[in-house]
Amino acid sequence: MKTTDALPLSQPPSPRTLAQPPLAANVTALPAPPALSGVASIQKTLAILEIVAERGGATAKEVSASLGYPLPTVYRLMQTLVQSDYLVHIRRERKFELGYKLHRLGVSLHRQIGVPAEVRTEIARLHRHARAAAYFAAYRGADVVVTYIVDSPAAPRLTPLSFGFHEAAHATAFGKIMLTGMSGEQRDQYLEAHGLPRLTPATITDRGELERQLETISRSQVAWEHEEFVPGMTCAAVGVRNSAGLLVGSVAISARADTIASRERDLERMLRETAAGLSRYFRSGSVRR
Amino acid sequence: MKTTDALPLSQPPSPRTLAQPPLAANVTALPAPPALSGVASIQKTLAILEIVAERGGATAKEVSASLGYPLPTVYRLMQTLVQSDYLVHIRRERKFELGYKLHRLGVSLHRQIGVPAEVRTEIARLHRHARAAAYFAAYRGADVVVTYIVDSPAAPRLTPLSFGFHEAAHATAFGKIMLTGMSGEQRDQYLEAHGLPRLTPATITDRGELERQLETISRSQVAWEHEEFVPGMTCAAVGVRNSAGLLVGSVAISARADTIASRERDLERMLRETAAGLSRYFRSGSVRR
DNA sequence: GCCGGCTTCTCACATCGTGACAGGCCCCCT
DNA sequence: AGGGGGCCTGTCACGATGTGAGAAGCCGGC
Incomplete structure (x- = not known):
């Protein structure tokens, strides 16, 4: 058995994904966009970091141009x-790239969110049986976050739903x-706070309408989402609860809408079984019934 | 074949590694430690981020105490x-943890540094044949950075030498x-700038003494390091050059000092072969001779 | 229901970041 | 080699902006 440094799966080389939380973009065009509170210099700095990440390296000039900050400030x-290792200055190429500190922070994040092995095996099993991309989403703070995904070429994940996704609660199962x-x-x-974009x-x-649907969901204990998030795709989810009966996360699947229509019952059954197994795990430390 | 979100291998749960570049620590005890230049508020903010990463989550009070910043400032x-998703506030537990943006940045970093498949297979081959942890280190800006490692339980990596390591050039092969x-x-x-700690x-x-040894190395084209970095461990490295004859990286191995003594010749040969193969790759796009 | 912690205001002060400008540096081009 | 055109780094005075003491909310726990 050999071990190597695992490279996290690359997100698609998309130009402009949902990088910013999708704030309602049509509020009669406010003249001053949020620019909420917060320390301005820090927001600028983080914006720079993200530009460099997006472009895979950038010159100071590019950053200055695309953010509108004066050059000396950008430098x-x-x-x-650079001093803190968040960025590296590659003088030969006159550009800045991401620094190594970001690797450490990413690793720390994964340690903090780490998904127990039992959850991983159950989600993998669900993926096999349902022939659909399978997800585990955990509650963390005030959000749901996708923390584990098992998919395959035949049943790929929904594109924006990678590790860490936590937007658009109203449109996902x-x-x-x-x-x-x-x-x-x-x-x-x-x-x-988030709106219903x-x-x-x-x-x-x-x-x-959302409230009415949530009503139905809390009775049936299973949530569906039909092309509300991505056209042509359907998702379903069932909650996982701990010994206090509180929601700690949920199990979900996604698949092309047309391949699902005929087996909704079946999929619901599998989701409920997986969720029940994981709820047992979160109650007693074991999945076995 | 199933794909999952790959978790980067966790770094050891070490308390205080070489997080900061090892600045010469004994310069007759300057009263004011560096605190070099830079925007103070940003350095504070990044320090907070790193505290949260190290501890795997921290309360505002803990941060305030361990960094000595007043509480309102910390908040x-x-x-x-939090606004920019670098941190998450978990109100239930009254603490802050790392946010999801750090995952994206980590992924971007790996994309930027990504190691070509040819390099990966050559390093893996070196690991098998040499029965030692094998490394590829690339030049990036003004540093050498470890970008790829292949090891195994029988021949594990040197503990601080994980992806992104770029310190202590004077003590590594x-x-x-x-x-x-x-x-x-x-x-x-x-x-x-870095000193020789x-x-x-x-x-x-x-x-x-270092200059003299470098002299020898540039003649023999192979660098050794005997327990200069970690007691009991030895490393060796050979450079990889592009078509212009410039160093673009190096190939290295590490192993317990006592298991190496008898086969230094052999290991040098393998290192040279691997480095030659990779140099061919960087010249012509192919490893084949 | 009250207490004690965490958390968020408010506000006046001066610190600290800001950005126009100019000079130095390095690289590329001829 | 010599020049020129970028990139990059200083300098500096202005004033916006972050600062932190204090005090008032807020929430959970006893």
Whole structure:
């Protein structure tokens, strides 16, 4: 057995994904975009970091141009990042690239979110039996986060749903499960903050309609999502609870809408079984019934 | 074949590794430690990020205590990080953990440094034949960085030498190779900035002695390091050059000192072969001779 | 229901970052 | 070699901006 440094799967080489949380983009065009609170110089610095990440390296000039900061400022901020190993200055090529500290931080993040082996094997089993991409999403702070995925060429994951995804709760199956687990007040607060942006023609953007559907979901204990997140794709999820009965996460699958229609019952059964097994695990430390 | 989110191998749960570049620590005890230049608020913010990473989550109070910043300041900075998804605030547990943006940045870093498949297979082959941990270190900016490692339980890597390692050039085999590739002036500058900190009793800390050894190395084209970096461990490295004859990286192995003594010749031969193959690859795009 | 912690305001001060400008450096081109 | 055109790094005075003491919310726990 040999071990190597595992390279995290590359996200697609997309130009502009949902990098920023999809804030409602059509609020009658506010003149001043959020620019919320926070320390401005830090926001600038982080913006620089992300530009460099997106482009796979950038010159100071490019950064200055695309963010609109004056050049000396850009240099100053970038040098601060270089000093702390968040950036590397490659003088030969007159450009900046990401530094090694980011590797360590990424590793730390994975350690903090690490998914137990039992969850991994159960999700893998679900993937095999359901012939669909299978996900585990955990609750962390005020969000649901996708923390584990098993898919295959025949049943690939939904493109934006990679490790760490936590946006658009109103349009995803596991997001809906999370919303049903919240108190009315929590839900109000969450939806107020994130809005219900339209992602596809089928996305639920009406608060009342969403509430009604959540009602149904909390009775049936399974959440569906039909082309509301990505056209042509369907997801379903079931919650996982700990010994106190609190939602700690959820199990989900995704697949092409047309390949699912005929076996919804079946898939629901498998999801419930997996979720029940994991709930047992979170109660007692064992999956076995 | 199934694909999953690959978790980068965890670094050892070490408390305080060489996180900061090992600046010469004994310069007659300057009253004000470096605190070099740079934007102070940003350095504070990054320090907070790293504390949270090290501890696997921390409360604002802990951060305030261990860095000596006043509490409101800590909250303000941490909230800025939360807004940009570098941190997550877990209110239930009254603590902060790392955010998901760090995953993306880590992935981008790996994309930027990505090692070609040819290099990976050659390093793996070297590992098998030499029965030793095998490394590829690339030049990036003004540093050598370990970018690929193949090891195994029987021949494990040197503990601090994980992906991204780029310190202590004077005490590592691939570091010495890099130093031989520099002009006298570049070398002066590099060693001036980094110093020659003593890591083991055998570490070369005298500039003249190092220069003499580099002389020898540039003739023999192979660099050895005997317990100068980690006690009981030995490393050797050979440079890899591109079509312009410039060093682009190096190939290295490490093993317990006592298991190597009898086969230094053999290992040198294998290192040279691997390095020659990779040099061919960097010249012509193919390893084949 | 009250207490004690964490967390978030408020606000006046001066620090600290800012960015126009100019000079140095290095590389490339001829 | 010599020049020229970038990239990069200083310098500096202005004032916006971050700062941190204090105090008031907020929330959970006893």
